[in-house]
Amino acid sequence: MIDQGGKSIFLRSIGLAQLMMQCDMFVPAESFSSNVCEGLFTHYKREEDPAMKSGKLDEELSRMSEIVDNLSSIK
Incomplete structure (x- = not known):
């Protein structure tokens, strides 16, 4: 079953x-309020690589873990 609740889009x-x-x-919204952050971190979805040693979820979690591991070094 495909979850289409819109969480990722949100x-x-x-x-x-x-x-x-x-x-x-300009932020295209009725209203938007936020603090300025020192860093913005993201990762882009990659297409499935037939040479991957693990699944797509494992690969994505690994990339996200690398981002989180580097957060403490930013000050």
Whole structure:
């Protein structure tokens, strides 16, 4: 069953609004309020690679883990 609750789209729109606000761009929303962050971190979906040693979820979690591991070094 495919979950189509819109969670990913919602999170992407919040991230994009944050990025636009920090670039001093117009945020296309009725209202938007946020603090300025020192860093914005994201990862892009990759197509399935037949040479991968694990599944797509494992690969995505690994990339996200690498991002989180580097968060503490930013100050």
